[in-house]
Amino acid sequence: MEIEHKDKAVDAFDRYRLVRKSDRPRSRDLIPKIFDNFVPYNEGAPQDPNIIGGFAELEGQQLFVIGQNWRTVAGENILTTVTAKGFSQALEIMKLAEKYHKPVVTLIDTPGGDPLLESAELLQCWKISDCIFTLAGIKVPTVSIIIGEGGSGGALSLQVADRTFMLENAVFSVISPEGCARILFKGLSRKPRAEKQERQREMANLLKPTPQDMLECGIIDGIIDEPGEGAHTNLNATAKNIRHVLKETLTELKKEPITILHAKRYQRFLSHGKWHEEHVEPEAPLMKNVARLIANRFKKVFKRKKIQPEAPKEDIIEKVTEKTDKRFYVCKNKECGVKIPYKKYARNYKVCPNCGVIDRRNHPTAYEWIKYLVDRGSFDEKDPTLCHLIP
Numbered sequence: 001m002e003i004e005h006k007d008k009a010v011d012a013f014d015r016y017r018l019v020r021k022s023d024r025p026r027s028r029d030l031i032p033k034i035f036d037n038f039v040p041y042n043e044g045a046p047q048d049p050n051i052i053g054g055f056a057e058l059e060g061q062q063l064f065v066i067g068q069n070w071r072t073v074a075g076e077n078i079l080t081t082v083t084a085k086g087f088s089q090a091l092e093i094m095k096l097a098e099k100y101h102k103p104v105v106t107l108i109d110t111p112g113g114d115p116l117l118e119s120a121e122l123l124q125c126w127k128i129s130d131c132i133f134t135l136a137g138i139k140v141p142t143v144s145i146i147i148g149e150g151g152s153g154g155a156l157s158l159q160v161a162d163r164t165f166m167l168e169n170a171v172f173s174v175i176s177p178e179g180c181a182r183i184l185f186k187g188l189s190r191k192p193r194a195e196k197q198e199r200q201r202e203m204a205n206l207l208k209p210t211p212q213d214m215l216e217c218g219i220i221d222g223i224i225d226e227p228g229e230g231a232h233t234n235l236n237a238t239a240k241n242i243r244h245v246l247k248e249t250l251t252e253l254k255k256e257p258i259t260i261l262h263a264k265r266y267q268r269f270l271s272h273g274k275w276h277e278e279h280v281e282p283e284a285p286l287m288k289n290v291a292r293l294i295a296n297r298f299k300k301v302f303k304r305k306k307i308q309p310e311a312p313k314e315d316i317i318e319k320v321t322e323k324t325d326k327r328f329y330v331c332k333n334k335e336c337g338v339k340i341p342y343k344k345y346a347r348n349y350k351v352c353p354n355c356g357v358i359d360r361r362n363h364p365t366a367y368e369w370i371k372y373l374v375d376r377g378s379f380d381e382k383d384p385t386l387c388h389l390i391p
Contacts, residue, residue: 011201011204011205012171012177012201012204012205012207012208012209012210013177013200013201013204013205015169015170015171015204015209015210016149016171016176016177016204016209018169018230019109019148019149019169019170019171020148020149021230021232023232024148024230024231024232025147025231025232025235025238025239026067026069026070026109026147026148027052027067027068027069027107027109027147028052028067028069029235030067030107030147030235030238030239030242031052031056031065031067031107033235033236033239033240033243034058034239034242034243034246035056035057035058035063035065035243036056036057036058036059037055037056037057038054038055038056038065039054039055039056040052040053040054041053041054041055041089041092041093041096042054047085047089048082048083048085048086048089049069050068050069050070050081050082050083050086050110051066051067051068051069051082051086051087051089051090052066052067052069053065053066053067053089053090053093054093055102058243058246058247058250059247061103061250062102063097063102063103063104063105063250064093064094064096064097064102064103064104064105065104065105065106065107066090066093066094066104066105066106066107066158067106067107067109068082068086068107068108068109068110068154068155068158069082069109070109070110070111070148070149081110081111081112081113081114081115081154082110082113082114082154083113083114083116083118083119083122083124084114084118084119084120084122084123084124084127085119085122086114087113087124087127087128087130087131087157088127090131090157090158091127091130091131091134094131094134094135094138095134097138097140098138098139098140101139101140102140103140103141103142103143103250103253103254104135104138104140104141104142104143104161105142105143105144105145105246105250106135106142106143106144106145106158106159106161107144107145107147107158108144108145108146108147108148108150108155108158108159108172109146109147109148109149109150110149110150110151110154110155111149111151111152111154111176112151112152112153112154112155112175112176113125113128113152113153113154114154120358121356121357121358122356123351123356123358125153128153128154128156128157129153131157131158132153132156132157132160135157135158135160135161136160136265136266136269137262139258139262140258141162141250141253141254141256141258141261142160142161142162142163142265143161143162143163143164143165143246143249143250143253144158144159144160144161144163144164144165145164145165145166145167145224145242145245145246146159146164146165146166146167146170146171146172146220147167147170147231147242148167148170148171149170149171149176150166150170150171150172150173151171151172151173151174151175151176152174152175155172159172160265160269161265162253162261162264162265162268163221163249163253164219164220164221165220165221165222165223165224165245165249166211166214166220166222166223166224167211167223167224167226167231167238167242168211168223168224168225168226168230169226169230169231170211171209171210172209172211172214172219172220173207173208173209174207175207177200177201177203177204177207178200180203180206180207181196181199181200181202181203184203185199211223218271218272219272222245224241224242224245225241226238226241227241326342327341327342328340328341328342329341329342329345329362331352331354331355331357331359332357332359332361333352333355333357335355336352336354336355336357338352338354338355340352340353340354346368349364349372350362350363350364350368
């Protein structure tokens with residue numbers, strides 16, 4: 001679906017400033033304008049004010065919508081982002097949509113996940129990955145629209161869709177220009193403000209986060225026009241433009257069988273960032289002949305000896321991780337304090353299965369992480385005696 005749009009030559013860093021304006025429309029402002037009969041979902045997972053979602057209608061078509069919000073803490077100059085509770089809430093809405101066979105529409109507007117300790121303790125990283133996994137395999141049509149600043153995994157959690165669009169002044173990148181500049185230029189915080197902003201502007205343009213960049217890379221399917229100087233100048237016109245695009249896109253996706261849609265979604269994201277191998281010159285015939293002679297010589301030598309089959313290797317991971325004299329684990333959370341078998345606690349990634357709290361004094365070991373992540377018996381340790389000595 002092609003969308004005509006105005007091609008304004010705007011600096012990428014200026015777009016970041018524009019989408020961060022306090023009067024920029026957020027999901028809570030746009031959803032009632034775009035959809036009909038919106039019913040917020042307020043059950044199940046703990047509520048997060050940075051997520052708004054629920055059941056809605058669009059031109060008589062029933063669907064589920066999930067939107068991200070920035071919000072300002074009352075009386076303070078602080079912007080909060082989606083927390084671990086918000087991602088749990090989004091996950092429940094996705095599962096409801098699949099259960100009732102209704103399309104999912106997501107509105108993306110977050111610079112990333114919540115950086116606070118509470119979200120980390122509630123396994124925010126796992127919940128973001130669960131959202132990505134669920135949205136990638138969900139058996140209903142999906143559409144995502146980036147309405148403001150889309151950043152990092154927080155934005156990706158709602159972007160793995162059949163179609164993706166961006167508002168004209170929205171941005172979409174792996175990291176903010178400020179964060180990128182701090183990583184690449186050490187000591188930047190001590191530099192004059194003008195130099196800091198210059199570096200941040202440089203990073204913003206190198207990240208190529210604008211809709212035009214994303215369209216050229218094939219990440220998005222179209223750009224939605226904003227009225228006047230931006231979406232903040234006319235909320236109704238912005239909502240009308242989004243509504244028009246959604247209506248046409250959902251009608252188009254509805255014609256596809258879900259099996260075909262699912263296969264196309266898989267191929268769509270598989271095509272992002274294709275790997276290109278460099279051409280390798282073929283080996284010279286002389287080297288091939290020498291290698292063949294050496295290989296044949298080895299075969300003759302080993303044929304003369306009876307080689308005993310190797311005994312099956314002992315799984316080092318199982319041996320190390322099961323070496324513990326603990327029988328029970330008591331949760332350190334004062335509000336929980338549950339006593340559970342230690343093996344059950346270890347199988348749950350050393351996270352309390354009752355309250356979800358992580359005991360930071362009892363992290364999984366390196367061997368346990370390998371056991372969690374790789375196939376059983378596939379780990380082959382090369383240097384078991386290698387260690388780092390701390391003076």
